[in-house]
Amino acid sequence: MASTLRVELVAADKAVWSGEAKLVIAKTVEGEIGLMPGHEPMLAILGSGEVRITLPEGEKLVANAEDGFLSVEHDVVTIVARHAELV
């Protein structure tokens, strides 16, 4: 099992951020979800709100993402939103 997640945060007109992370917390329409390495494949609709990314070194990153979706597949997390930016 891989020990980190590859995260890509993409907005409609640009790639916002990409890199390694050990924990991603995002808000879907159903509620908050935490993703760690080894998560099952998933596709979810994003609710508007923060995406919190914890880097492997423990640093934390916060981004706003709205109006989009989130996909997890083989430890690759893609957060796709029409509007997204790092805070």
Added chain:
Amino acid sequence: MGAQLRVYRQKIKSAQTTKKITRAMELISASRIAKAQARVAAATPYSRAVTRAVSAVATYSNVKHPLTTEPEKITRAAIVVFTSDRGLAGAFSSSVLKESEALTNKLQAEGKEIDYYLVGRKAVSFFNFRRREAQQSWIGGTDLPVFDTAKAIADTVLAAFGEEGVQEIHLVFNRFVSMISQVPEVVRLLPLEVVEGVEAPTSDEVFPLYEFEPDVNKVLDALLPVYIESRIFNAMLQSAASEHAARQKAMKSATDNADKLIKNYTRLSNAARQSEITQQISEIVGGADALVTADKDA
């Protein structure tokens, strides 16, 4: 000044004026290509991510969604044509229109009726001239497309999509290959045929358990409009970059032609001036000669 010489000078002047204009247009387009290309590049991760997600749903779930399943009978198809607002871009608009005519013939041969959605003033005037009907058209801003227009187009074609309306949606646009090559391309948008990035599982393979939140149908409902929008936006950006590149190329050759004309006319006018001078000299010499002979005779 002789009449011939004056005609040449006028022609040189008019070629010089034309050259100033084409040169300015060439420079403007050249400066805009880079920006247009950067916009294509910036929007690519988004459309790639969306495409991958859509392919994942289409391949890993066996849900029947109207947007993913091929209808049994297709009676009506929609074609979205992306041209430019302004001309002077070589074969840019005409090659797309030619491609869409070819597609029209092909679809009509299959017994389908066709609805047109036009983007760009050139497509609109092409249809007006031939008195053909288009469902809807968008003009303005083809050289600097915005996402809102893509969304408006996507909303319109999706509203027309269904049992009653069109069962197929095609896009025809210029793909930006390089600065010197733009290729008209036809893409069938719906029903979906995306396989990029995801390999279809063979029948004896176990489906990976994809979890959908809230559920498959809701995810598809939310995902597909996004996918359509991003494909249309991508087509618009590609088309804009191609338009600038095509215009730059066309204006460059126009400038070169003007240069050639100026050179040729300058040569001709020099020759005309020279022959005028020669004629004047021979007239003077002839006149002097006549006077001398007249003196001698007297």
